[in-house]
Each structure stands twice: as C-alpha cells, then as structure tokens.
Amino acid sequence: MATGGERTQQPTRRRLERARREGRAGWRSPDLQGAAGLLAAFAGLGLYGAYAGPRLAALFRLELVGAASPARGADWGTAIREAGQVLAAVAAPFVLALLVLGVGLAAAQGGLRFSLKAAAPDWSRVDPVRGLARLFSLATLWELGKGLLKLGAVGAVVGITIARQLAAYPALVAMPVGQALAQGAIWLKTVLVRGAAAYLAVALVDAGVQYRRHRQSLMMTVQEVREEFKETEGDPRLKSRRRELARRFLKAGLHRVADASVVITNPTHLAVALQWDAAVMVAPTVVAKGQDEMALLIRREAVAHGVPVVEDPPLARALYPVPLGMPIPAEHYRAVAAVLAFLIRRGRPEAEGGSAWT
Structure with missing residues (x-):
C-alpha cells in the first residue's frame, strides 16, 4: 500500500494548469528537434538542389560577366544587392521549412505557451549544494550516457557507410570533373542522411525518457491530492x-x-x-x-x-x-x-x- 509520501497519483487538472502557468506543461527533448531538423535538411538536399542550383549558377554567371565590365566592376553596391536578393530567395524556402518543422515538434512536446515565470531567473540553480545534487543525479547520468550513445551510434553508422564506399573512391579519378563531383555529392548525402537517422533514433529514446521524467515530476502524493481537493471542492467535512x-x-x-x-x-x-x-x-x-x-x-x-x-x-x-x-x-x-x-x-x-x- 502506498504511503503518504510516495508519488503514486496521476496529476489533477489543477496541477497541470499550474504547470502550464509555470512553463512546465510539456516535456522537452532538444535532441529530437535537432535530429529531425538535420535529417530533414540532409534528405531534402537533393530536391532542394534542383531549385537552388540553376539560380545560383545564374548568379555566378551574372557576376562573372559583370566583373569583366569596367563600369560594372566598380559598382560593388549593385553586385552585393543582386547577390543578396538571389541568396535570400534561395535560402528562404529551406529555412522556412525547417522553422515550421521545429515549431511543429515543439508544439507536439507540450505546446508553445509562453510563461514569464519560466523566463525569470531561478537562484536555486546557483546553490552549490543543489548543484552537487544535480551533478550526481539520474538526469545527469542519463545526459552523460546519451552523449556517449549519440557518439557511438552516429560514429558507427557513418564509419560503416564510409567503409562500404571506400572501394568505389578510386573510380572517381577516371571520371570527368562534373560527374565526379556529382557522385561525390551523392555519397556525401548518403553519409549525412544515415548519420542523422542514427542521431534521430537516439533522440527518440531521449524523448521517451524526457516524457516519462516529466510525468513523474507532476505525479502527486495521496496527501497532495486530498489537500488540492479541499482547496478546489472544499473540505468534505465542511x-x-x-x-x-x-x-x-x-x-x-x-x-x-x-x-x-x-x-x-x-x-x-x-x-x-x-x-x-x-x-x-x-x-x-x-x-x-x-x-x-x-x-x-x-x-x-x-x-x-x-x-x-x-x-x-x-x-x-x-x-x-x-x-x-x-x-x-x-x-x-x-x-x-x-x-x-x-x-x-x-x-x-x-x-x-x-x-x-x-
């Protein structure tokens, strides 16, 4: 039978509302957002290259031709403005897509509600005694283990992928420069996508840990549930x-x-x-x-x-x-x-x- 000090009760609606006001309504896994963003970016390079390549090539041609003209060569302001416009047009869709992905993942992890209390300084974080307690806590041990797991998983996947490609590298010497660059880009994309996928797998494990830890932090003791019931519904005796x-x-x-x-x-x-x-x-x-x-x-x-x-x-x-x-x-x-x-x-x-x- 659970004692009064054990957190065995699910959080009440009032407890969850208080957590939202304090900015603790949802769990957070920064690795999940980072890994998903990297995987989306690397996987979309091929599709995005078809959009960005012709525009960047046209910009280079324009600037090279302009540099040969004495009048245009002295007009650095025009050259910088044209380059900035093309680069902004090329980068905007890519950045916007990653921003939408990041916001969506943040919303899925507990919403986007802003809390001034969460942004306020927490002086307990500079308490040396609590700092030592956090240093040897399970959360710190998990962060250390997660770092080693990321390094091992990503390193192993990238290493295996590169090892399988090594035998084909000498063939690049016999290829035309353009073809060699294209093939090298394909191999590099494969390495990046698989490395990001390994990172995402670790991030998913971390997301589960963070969710479970967050729910445990909101669990209540039997006495806390009773006290909250008294506050919201009134003392049963009264x-x-x-x-x-x-x-x-x-x-x-x-x-x-x-x-x-x-x-x-x-x-x-x-x-x-x-x-x-x-x-x-x-x-x-x-x-x-x-x-x-x-x-x-x-x-x-x-x-x-x-x-x-x-x-x-x-x-x-x-x-x-x-x-x-x-x-x-x-x-x-x-x-x-x-x-x-x-x-x-x-x-x-x-x-x-x-x-x-x-």
Whole structure:
C-alpha cells in the first residue's frame, strides 16, 4: 500500500494548469528537434538542389560577366544587392521549412505557451549544494550516457557507410570533373542522411525518457491530492456540514420566515415563526421553528425581511412543540392575540386578521 509520501497519483487538472502557468506543461527533448531538423535538411538536399542550383549558377554567371565590365566592376553596391536578393530567395524556402518543422515538434512536446515565470531567473540553480545534487543525479547520468550513445551510434553508422564506399573512391579519378563531383555529392548525402537517422533514433529514446521524467515530476502524493481537493471542492467535512444545515433549514421551514407575521423567541434558545391570514386560516400557523443555531438563523431571516421579532420565552417554549404547518392550540390563542394586537398598535397591518380565534 502506498504511503503518504510516495508519488503514486496521476496529476489533477489543477496541477497541470499550474504547470502550464509555470512553463512546465510539456516535456522537452532538444535532441529530437535537432535530429529531425538535420535529417530533414540532409534528405531534402537533393530536391532542394534542383531549385537552388540553376539560380545560383545564374548568379555566378551574372557576376562573372559583370566583373569583366569596367563600369560594372566598380559598382560593388549593385553586385552585393543582386547577390543578396538571389541568396535570400534561395535560402528562404529551406529555412522556412525547417522553422515550421521545429515549431511543429515543439508544439507536439507540450505546446508553445509562453510563461514569464519560466523566463525569470531561478537562484536555486546557483546553490552549490543543489548543484552537487544535480551533478550526481539520474538526469545527469542519463545526459552523460546519451552523449556517449549519440557518439557511438552516429560514429558507427557513418564509419560503416564510409567503409562500404571506400572501394568505389578510386573510380572517381577516371571520371570527368562534373560527374565526379556529382557522385561525390551523392555519397556525401548518403553519409549525412544515415548519420542523422542514427542521431534521430537516439533522440527518440531521449524523448521517451524526457516524457516519462516529466510525468513523474507532476505525479502527486495521496496527501497532495486530498489537500488540492479541499482547496478546489472544499473540505468534505465542511461540505457534509453544509448539506446537513441545508436539510435542517428545509426541515425548520427557514424559507417560510419571510411570509411570517411574527417570530416569537426565547430569546436566543428558541424561535417560532407564526403566520396569520384570517381569509384562509382558523388560527395562526407555525411556519418555521428552530433551536440554538437555527433559532439565530430564523431571527436573522426575520430581520432581513422586516418580520417583527418578539421576545416571549414562556410563549416560545409553549409553541415550539407545535408541528410545522399546524395551527397553534386553542390554549395559546389569548397570548398570541396579545402579541398580534401589540404589533397592530405598532403599525403592522399585516398582523391584523380579526379575532375569530381569540
């Protein structure tokens, strides 16, 4: 069974939202972006050469012809501007494609949300004690092992590829210069693409490690989940208490206090709300009652709705046993009539209802 200090619980939605605000929403593997960019660049050299080659050749011809002209040879500004325009047109699609690839990979690794907190300086990084702890941590050991793995994998693939090409290198001497350069470019592209592919394979392993480490950093203990539940949903004990009070409110008829004609109190221990309407009632009816805390709430509701509150402890104790919705017993008519008569004299016409029950 997991103890309170073990991180065995999945992160809650609030924990993930807090991590996003702090810039820790997603995992990051710089090697994955670098390897994918290199592989895309090397693999696309052949296709890109068909687009860039003719434009660069035309630029060289233009500049060589222009250099032979005395007037053009002195105009360095024009030559530099023309060369810059062609080079920008040639490089822009290639750079844009790599930029889109990089942004897409960054988004796949946890989004592109910017956080000022993540950009703020973290002085704990200059703590020598924590620095030593990080130096001998599993993360540092993985980075060291990953560096050796990259060196070994890329070196082995490149070495094997070059070793297989060595036997064909002497044939380049017998080829025309253009053909030899083209063949050499093909072999070089093969070496670069295979080396980048080996680098990407290592980067994929690193991506899995980084993802797992990131999820583990967001895992929560049982106690943390409980505390967060209390913060977001409220303490379960308090929620249970509120539900119990709500049931008691309904049971005590608190929602009927606003319709009452008077509230008789003990003055603090008991409260009984009476409603009197001569048109429909044979006697005043108990519409709400309560003890202690409920009595306080009934008095507050009465004050809030302008219902008069009369302190009469003997009458309050006598009326409290009457069930909600029932008229008061005949033996209490005179006492209640006196209270209502007092209210009428004070200017409470709603308390007036005749004296058929007195």
